[in-house]
Amino acid sequence: MLESRNIVKKFGSKAAVDGITVRFEPGHVYAMLGPNGSGKTTWMKMAAGLIKPTAGEMLFGGRPVDLESRKEIAYMSTEPYFYAWMTVKDVGKYYADFFPDFSYDRYLRLLERMELTEGLKTPELSSGMMAKLKIAVTLARDAKVWMLDEPFNGIDLLARDEIRRSILEFAADDRVLILSSHLVEEMEAIADRAVFIKEGRLAEEDDLEELRDSRGVSMADRYRAIYGRVEVEA
Amino acid sequence: MQYDPNSPIWLQVMTVLETDIVTGKRPPGDKLPGGRDLAIAFSINPNTAVRVYQELEKQGLCETRRGLGTFVTEDAERIAALRKELALRAVRQFSDRMRLLGISREGAVTLIREQEE
Numbered sequence: 001m002l003e004s005r006n007i008v009k010k011f012g013s014k015a016a017v018d019g020i021t022v023r024f025e026p027g028h029v030y031a032m033l034g035p036n037g038s039g040k041t042t043w044m045k046m047a048a049g050l051i052k053p054t055a056g057e058m059l060f061g062g063r064p065v066d067l068e069s070r071k072e073i074a075y076m077s078t079e080p081y082f083y084a085w086m087t088v089k090d091v092g093k094y095y096a097d098f099f100p101d102f103s104y105d106r107y108l109r110l111l112e113r114m115e116l117t118e119g120l121k122t123p124e125l126s127s128g129m130m131a132k133l134k135i136a137v138t139l140a141r142d143a144k145v146w147m148l149d150e151p152f153n154g155i156d157l158l159a160r161d162e163i164r165r166s167i168l169e170f171a172a173d174d175r176v177l178i179l180s181s182h183l184v185e186e187m188e189a190i191a192d193r194a195v196f197i198k199e200g201r202l203a204e205e206d207d208l209e210e211l212r213d214s215r216g217v218s219m220a221d222r223y224r225a226i227y228g229r230v231e232v233e234a
Numbered sequence: 235m236q237y238d239p240n241s242p243i244w245l246q247v248m249t250v251l252e253t254d255i256v257t258g259k260r261p262p263g264d265k266l267p268g269g270r271d272l273a274i275a276f277s278i279n280p281n282t283a284v285r286v287y288q289e290l291e292k293q294g295l296c297e298t299r300r301g302l303g304t305f306v307t308e309d310a311e312r313i314a315a316l317r318k319e320l321a322l323r324a325v326r327q328f329s330d331r332m333r334l335l336g337i338s339r340e341g342a343v344t345l346i347r348e349q350e351e
Contacts, residue, residue: 027281028281029279029280161277164277165274165277168270168273168274168277168278168279168280169270169274171273171279171280172280185239188237188239188243189237189239189243189276189277189278189279189282190277190278190279191279192279192281192282209242209243209244209281209282209285212239212240212241212242212243213242216240216241217240218239218240219239220239221239221240
């Protein structure tokens with residue numbers, strides 16, 4: 001459904017994404033993993049149509065990502081993106097104006113789940129509440145692809161449970177969910193596939209239950225193997 | 235629920251459901267949650283939840299009735315056999331542990347008796 005072919009993004013002479021070919025199919029929850037600066041966020045921004053690739057292609061349903069496909073691809077970035085004057089209600093209205101697939105009813109249900117109320121002013125939200133608001137406003141869309149960049153960062157244990165629950169409710173046969181996080185253990189059970197990005201390239205792609213079934217290996221084990229420093233023998 | 239990330243999640247969830255069937259927490263003929271609800275309740279991927287039901291069905295522990303859902307088997311013999319399977323699994327774990335600790339078969343039996351007294 002969503003794929004990149006040999007996609008490259010350079011900032012000056014430095015390649016943030018250096019030739020990634022990867023394909024995301026509906027009916028799966030993907031964990032997109034990699035340390036800071038590995039290129040995950042840049043890849044997601046190209047998929048969301050927010051920045052243009054230097055070379056290669058980003059395809060949605062076989063066609064290059066453009067303004068049309070942005071209606072089908074929901075992206076939650078790590079950066080805060082609400083104006084200081086906004087209340088939680090304003091945020092919903094703002095989104096409803098931007099995205100025809102945004103459902104205010106679903107937004108209200110998600111707010112209730114996340115224990116947020118419409119009257120709250122965004123500058124007064126704690127970082128955990130802000131993170132929950134970003135999730136609620138993103139999941140209130142009816143997209144085909146959801147990309148959530150760091151959905152678990154800076155959020156307490158109970159809120160993480162709520163977020164996991166909301167994500168699982170939205171997973172469906174005709175949808176792609178891509179979660180990027182440093183918190184690998186948060187995603188072991190909810191993701192079924194993992195995509196490891198290293199230095200702007202695709203390092204590995206795994207079916208997680210297959211990994212556990214055949215080799216007794218966890219996603220965290222692979223993470224350590226791919227990114228860990230090689231121990232020097234004494 | 236905490237999972238061991240090194241062994242298949244479907245197997246861990248399946249073991250929980252098997253235990254529920256044997257203990258009567260999920261009695262014969264009981265309707266099991268739908269795939270999505272199971273995924274949410276156990277905080278697992280929906281495809282993993284599907285796999286859990288496929289395996290339970292393969293083992294004759296539940297059956298899916300079209301349009302109605304998935305139900306615990308009403309076959310009492312099958313449930314009795316499952317009880318024995320789960321008991322054997324526990325015994326196997328126990329004996330592995332005793333062997334690791336260097337305790338003989340007789341020593342282990344004595345320990346069980348002492349514990350019961």
